[in-house]
Amino acid sequence: MMVKKIAQTLTGLWSLVVGLRVTGKNFFQPQITVHYPREKVESIEGYRGHIELVPKDNDPFTARCMACGSCARVCPSGCITLHIKKVTEPAVSAKKEDNSQKPEQNNQKAAPAKKTKTKRVLEAFELNYNYCSLCGLCVQSCPAGGLRFSDNVYLAGFSRKEFEFDLLARMRAQKEGK
Amino acid sequence: MLDFKLDEIEQSGDFYTRNFQPTPEENKLVLNMGPQHPSTHGVLRIILEIDGEYILRAEPVLGYIHRMQEKMAEVKTYPQYLPNMGRVDYLHALAWNWAYAGAVEKLMGLEVPERAEYIRVITCELNRINSHLLWWGAYLLDLGAFTPIMYAFADREIVMDILQRITGSRLTYCYYRFGGVSADIDQKFINDTREFCKYMRGRFPIYKDLVTDNIILRKRVEDIGHINLETCRKYGATGPVLRGSGKPYDVRRAEPYSVYDRFDFEIPVYDEKDALARYLVRMDEMEQSLRIIEQALDSLPEGDYIHPKTPKNPKPPKGEAYFAVEGARGKIGVYLVSDGSKSPYRLKLRSPGFSNLSLFAEIARGTLLADAISILGSLDLVIPEIDR
Numbered sequence A: 001m002m003v004k005k006i007a008q009t010l011t012g013l014w015s016l017v018v019g020l021r022v023t024g025k026n027f028f029q030p031q032i033t034v035h036y037p038r039e040k041v042e043s044i045e046g047y048r049g050h051i052e053l054v055p056k057d058n059d060p061f062t063a064r065c066m067a068c069g070s071c072a073r074v075c076p077s078g079c080i081t082l083h084i085k086k087v088t089e090p091a092v093s094a095k096k097e098d099n100s101q102k103p104e105q106n107n108q109k110a111a112p113a114k115k116t117k118t119k120r121v122l123e124a125f126e127l128n129y130n131y132c133s134l135c136g137l138c139v140q141s142c143p144a145g146g147l148r149f150s151d152n153v154y155l156a157g158f159s160r161k162e163f164e165f166d167l168l169a170r171m172r173a174q175k176e177g178k
Numbered sequence B: 001m002l003d004f005k006l007d008e009i010e011q012s013g014d015f016y017t018r019n020f021q022p023t024p025e026e027n028k029l030v031l032n033m034g035p036q037h038p039s040t041h042g043v044l045r046i047i048l049e050i051d052g053e054y055i056l057r058a059e060p061v062l063g064y065i066h067r068m069q070e071k072m073a074e075v076k077t078y079p080q081y082l083p084n085m086g087r088v089d090y091l092h093a094l095a096w097n098w099a100y101a102g103a104v105e106k107l108m109g110l111e112v113p114e115r116a117e118y119i120r121v122i123t124c125e126l127n128r129i130n131s132h133l134l135w136w137g138a139y140l141l142d143l144g145a146f147t148p149i150m151y152a153f154a155d156r157e158i159v160m161d162i163l164q165r166i167t168g169s170r171l172t173y174c175y176y177r178f179g180g181v182s183a184d185i186d187q188k189f190i191n192d193t194r195e196f197c198k199y200m201r202g203r204f205p206i207y208k209d210l211v212t213d214n215i216i217l218r219k220r221v222e223d224i225g226h227i228n229l230e231t232c233r234k235y236g237a238t239g240p241v242l243r244g245s246g247k248p249y250d251v252r253r254a255e256p257y258s259v260y261d262r263f264d265f266e267i268p269v270y271d272e273k274d275a276l277a278r279y280l281v282r283m284d285e286m287e288q289s290l291r292i293i294e295q296a297l298d299s300l301p302e303g304d305y306i307h308p309k310t311p312k313n314p315k316p317p318k319g320e321a322y323f324a325v326e327g328a329r330g331k332i333g334v335y336l337v338s339d340g341s342k343s344p345y346r347l348k349l350r351s352p353g354f355s356n357l358s359l360f361a362e363i364a365r366g367t368l369l370a371d372a373i374s375i376l377g378s379l380d381l382v383i384p385e386i387d388r
Helices: A002-027 A070-074 A093-101 A104-114 A137-141 A167-177 B006-011 B069-075 B079-088 B093-108 B114-142 B147-167 B187-212 B215-221 B229-235 B275-298 B352-358 B369-378 B383-387
Strands: A051-053 A080-090 A116-128 A147-149 A164-166 B029-033 B045-051 B054-061 B319-326 B331-338 B346-350
Touching: A002 B187, A002 B215, A051 A167, A070 A080, A070 A137, A116 A167, A137 A147, A137 B079, A164 A167, B045 B369, B054 B369, B069 B079, B069 B346, B079 B093, B079 B383, B093 B114, B093 B319, B093 B331, B114 B147, B114 B187, B114 B275, B114 B369, B147 B187, B187 B275, B215 B275, B215 B369, B229 B352, B275 B369, B352 B383
Parallel strands: none
Antiparallel strands: A051 A147, A080 A116, A116 A164, B029 B045, B045 B054, B319 B331, B331 B346
């Protein structure tokens, strides 16, 4: 009984030495902590910042967005508001000519619909980033591929107002800056 | 001069303190542990009635972080509810993601492409390791060891970086979609994950030397907090708590979902029923998760990562579905009732933490106060998941 107790105490003490060896080894290894403001943090690849509009390939000042509003509908927090202007344009004249050349039967059906064309034009894309949970449902739901995540890790501000963005103005300002 | 009346003191306090029925014994003290207590990991409150250092009665008080997750589902459309699942259990968010997506897929009869299933398995298991690592660090912090949590966080960081590249978030993931996942994995992810598996295997012996074999830890967890199978059955305990009591029940094996039946892995079981058994179950589970990840990476098929014909605004047909997955804390279940509209009629979330906590009142009786902390930690509680 006595011997067993002494043996237990010794193995117990030895386990502390083994543990200390691990700590000791790590003590002499290089630091893994990044001292952030003085050092740069690596591996921010894939960081999801707030969403931003993707410009058209041929015109960097126009957004790919076609103002359908599916992002605003799918957003769980309701932080997207689209300001849309409906522009009524007369149908393109070239198409009219095409129609006139076609037989009368077809023209009768198609003409009333094609006379005027209502176009939805995006005036402002308002994002209230305060309520956004960065789930990415809006990016996925966009039929035009017009949304993506920005990669500004160092976004910070003093008031709520600073996180209410107009993404369309932001996109244009960014392009002008470049 | 003290000028207050004894009646007033008795009338003070909240509903729970006033309605707490003390045992008819003398020399006892009613003590509030929490809602702000470092060992309760959040806002869990336990009213303890103690005689000296011994606990006569313990009563958990819940609801401090109740966010109406179930009710919220009824006013949101199916995809809109996806981000909520990451917030129910922030440590194993992907398992909850999976349970909800699985329930909706089951009701809709939506088939998940094979590649997506494999991606789900890999990411879910990575997340499980992450969850167990945090539990490991936090549990030892409860027991008074500070260093381990630093090691745990250093390792967690690697997993979080890997998952961040793919999912975009580090903690509250919203990655699984109906019919697949939101983004495909690439070669860098595969390489990083393989490297992590190798690295993590080398870490387990260090953990064992530093903590598991340590005599101080052994004295704090051995023969403490016995939970027998009858108690587990009574309260519906699952996960490592049940497996630490000697029952090899794991949803991944008992009712295999997704592609888990294709992998070769063991279910760690310990018969000791004490806190140490639960500790060892979780340590072994991390190794098994690594095995699953490596097998899944080896046999990763090509194909779609999301079903190409997934409806944007799904409207599952009238009916009900139940889908259960194995989370880090136990069986996660989502019961979904649909009336055919665009939002669920009712959604019931079965959280394993709630059942695991409920048995605490029974097993804490008669233990030392310091042991109660150890038992509480060994149950691996995540309070937002318990309150929902």
